[in-house]
Amino acid sequence: MLKKRILFVMPFLFVAVSVSFISAVRLEAAVELARDGETRAVIVHNGHTSRSSTRYSYANIDFLDELQDYFKRITGAELEAVETLEAAGERPAIVFELVEGLTQAGEGDTGRQAYHILSENNRIYLRAQNDLALSHAVFGLLEDHMGCRFYRPDFEIIPDSPTLVMEDIDDFQEPSFANRGLLYALHRGSLIVNNRGIGLRAFPPSGDMRMHHNLYGVIPPDELFEDYPDIYAMRPDGERRPDNWNMSLCGTSEELPRLLAERIDDAVRIGGIHSLGQGDGFAPCHCKDCRAVAYQEESEAAPYICL
Ligand SMILES: [Zn+2]
Numbered sequence: 001m002l003k004k005r006i007l008f009v010m011p012f013l014f015v016a017v018s019v020s021f022i023s024a025v026r027l028e029a030a031v032e033l034a035r036d037g038e039t040r041a042v043i044v045h046n047g048h049t050s051r052s053s054t055r056y057s058y059a060n061i062d063f064l065d066e067l068q069d070y071f072k073r074i075t076g077a078e079l080e081a082v083e084t085l086e087a088a089g090e091r092p093a094i095v096f097e098l099v100e101g102l103t104q105a106g107e108g109d110t111g112r113q114a115y116h117i118l119s120e121n122n123r124i125y126l127r128a129q130n131d132l133a134l135s136h137a138v139f140g141l142l143e144d145h146m147g148c149r150f151y152r153p154d155f156e157i158i159p160d161s162p163t164l165v166m167e168d169i170d171d172f173q174e175p176s177f178a179n180r181g182l183l184y185a186l187h188r189g190s191l192i193v194n195n196r197g198i199g200l201r202a203f204p205p206s207g208d209m210r211m212h213h214n215l216y217g218v219i220p221p222d223e224l225f226e227d228y229p230d231i232y233a234m235r236p237d238g239e240r241r242p243d244n245w246n247m248s249l250c251g252t253s254e255e256l257p258r259l260l261a262e263r264i265d266d267a268v269r270i271g272g273i274h275s276l277g278q279g280d281g282f283a284p285c286h287c288k289d290c291r292a293v294a295y296q297e298e299s300e301a302a303p304y305i306c307l
Helices: 012-017 019-029 063-075 131-145 190-194 255-269 288-297
Strands: 002-004 031-035 042-044 080-082 093-098 115-120 123-128 149-152 155-157 164-166 170-175
Touching: 031 063, 042 063, 063 131, 093 131, 115 131, 123 131, 131 149, 131 170, 131 190, 149 190
Parallel strands: 042 080, 042 093, 093 123
Antiparallel strands: 002 170, 031 164, 115 123, 115 170, 149 155
8 A cells, every 4th residue: 555645735725815826836737648649748768667677676567668558548649758858858748767865755665665756847757766666656657647447457447538638746655565465476467566566575575474374273173163163154054063164264253353363462472473364265154144244245255354
């Protein structure tokens, strides 16, 4: 998750008496990138076109190509790339810039991934301290300001906007977590990259976090079934049994949250647990209360989520 820091607070009275001034500023800051499917702008890459697999990222990402590709899908227009501002001339431009420091950025691995998108004098500057953060800025521009949504590699929402005008942007972002790679298997594709995931450290993609199908390791039936049979899922025949049935639980059991909390707390204290995951597979609990919650919420995940 990325958090946004509000940079300016405009006093209400100032807003009330200065509408015309603010409008003028916004007009100046707005940047027209395309009109009626024809490009109006260029990208100035300053030599920064990709993030490498050796420094900050687990994979090579050509973020210049990505921006050009998505821009064409949004507007129908080709977005030319040039190396320098001089080459851009008077044309509006999206400008990639690596900078020595970002004044708002925090310390450590989250600060190193911060970026600042700022529109100024017919330019949209993407400023960051390294190519990983610059890649995040590109996808931040696409998602937060152009309206793209990257739900799955094969399911993205790309706006249809032959005319694309960016209003004034002053968007500083720094991730709340240094590593956001905890998506099993999905870290290998565009989904996690486009959503500004992975982070630091990038090897392995989930850093020090781990995940397991380990519910029954935390609350083993051979230890607990005799005293707490109702925490385990009811089978279709109305019985609960201690054998492994996709590690299914009764999400509406009153004892289950307390037992889980106690055991997770104990495990964390001795450093023996780093994750808690449901069974590999799924079998719904057939008890009356779980059926009612699943029906009410229209999801078999509901009894676990409401746990
Ligand atoms: Zn149940």
